[in-house]
Amino acid sequence: MNQAQKRAHWTAVIEQQKQSQLSIKQFCQANGINYQTFFYWSKRLLSTDTTQTLQPIVFNEQPHSSPESVVLFFANGIRAELPAALNATQIKLWVDALQ
Known part of the structure; x- marks a missing residue:
């Protein structure tokens, strides 16, 4: 089972x-x-x-964002622009903090 x-x-x-x-x-x-x-x-x-909660994260390429950053749009309306050089652990910390 x-x-x-x-x-x-x-x-x-x-x-x-x-x-x-x-x-x-x-x-x-x-x-x-x-x-x-x-x-x-x-x-x-x-x-x-x-x-447990599931928060969808939408990844969109925006013309106004620089190639050195990643912009995250959360379902709760938060928009976060993070440096593209962050590793997966750092990104997870940011995502957890913003939800």
Whole structure:
């Protein structure tokens, strides 16, 4: 089972528990689910949903930008002009800071 399938499986299991009107402990016992595993996936799915965001970045060549710079346009309206000589780590730091 790949990660996407595991996520889908545990999302369904957690939803079944919510609809079952059983306590988590009772639900796990009735369905042969390890109690700690249930909590691991509950926490993992909850934390993933609240922390992951996807921000598209549009790369356009602009006639007014110099060849020594790269201009980034973020979906939130921010425009950033960065030196083209930056390495990938430095660019990632800037992108993370601007989002």
